[in-house]
Amino acid sequence: MKAGVVVFPGSNCDRDVFDVLKDLNVDVKYIWHDEKKLDVDLLVLPGGFSYGDYLRCGAIARFSRVLEDIYDFSQKDKLILGICNGFQILTELKLLPGALLKNKNLKFVCSDCNLIVENNNTPFTRLYKKGEVVNFPIAHGEGNYFIDDEGLKKLKENEQIVFRYKVNPNGSTNDIAGIINQKGNVLGLMPHPERAFYKILGSEDGVRFFKSIISYFG
Numbered sequence: 001m002k003a004g005v006v007v008f009p010g011s012n013c014d015r016d017v018f019d020v021l022k023d024l025n026v027d028v029k030y031i032w033h034d035e036k037k038l039d040v041d042l043l044v045l046p047g048g049f050s051y052g053d054y055l056r057c058g059a060i061a062r063f064s065r066v067l068e069d070i071y072d073f074s075q076k077d078k079l080i081l082g083i084c085n086g087f088q089i090l091t092e093l094k095l096l097p098g099a100l101l102k103n104k105n106l107k108f109v110c111s112d113c114n115l116i117v118e119n120n121n122t123p124f125t126r127l128y129k130k131g132e133v134v135n136f137p138i139a140h141g142e143g144n145y146f147i148d149d150e151g152l153k154k155l156k157e158n159e160q161i162v163f164r165y166k167v168n169p170n171g172s173t174n175d176i177a178g179i180i181n182q183k184g185n186v187l188g189l190m191p192h193p194e195r196a197f198y199k200i201l202g203s204e205d206g207v208r209f210f211k212s213i214i215s216y217f218g
């Protein structure tokens with residue numbers, strides 16, 4: 001399995017996720033936002049403040065050169081993972097439904113966070129138990145996931161809700177913290193599994209997230 005971590009101007013979790021994949025012996029490289037070659041199996045859109053969060057988080061990154069062929073890529077047997085700012089970019093691209101609004105309290109929230117694994121039947125969560133509570137940190141200003149009633153119905157019917165907050169930190173509809181597309185290969189989540197990887201960080205619950213992906217590719 002080959003992985004690529006996209007680096008946008010303003011990404012700040014690119015190294016964290018790169019290191020985690022490297023530590024798991026994954027063949028991983030950085031992909032600069034201006035490159036176009038997506039010759040990887042797993043494409044990671046990392047957290048951060050791409051293009052300074054101008055306009056809306058992810059609204060400018062969505063037009064970057066590296067993402068020009070992203071729709072074709074998403075149709076293949078490949079995985080796309082958007083963490084935090086990456087999730088925002090995936091909704092801007094409409095690869096995932098809904099939108100990320102400003103947090104309900106209009107403040108940047110930065111804390112530990114308990115999440116419920118709602119769906120373990122995905123390439124990203126297959127090593128968790130359904131209903132298990134895991135701890136990943138959150139750090140965002142625009143993590144308030146919004147989707148209309150019809151969209152929410154579809155998410156539920158298709159089992160696209162992958163993570164829910166135990167205690168809602170930002171006003172997200174239905175406590176949603178992470179969703180997957182209908183095809184089951186594009187996942188976006190606001191919490192950071194890559195920051196729950198080493199004991200010294202206070203949680204190692206993110207290890208199985210990345211090991212799930214590796215095991216998916218066999």
Ligand SMILES: NC(=O)CC[C@H](N)C(=O)O
Binds near residue numbers: 084
């Ligand atoms: N950690 C992140 O990726 C933050 C995302 C975005 N800049 C926000 O504040 O919502």
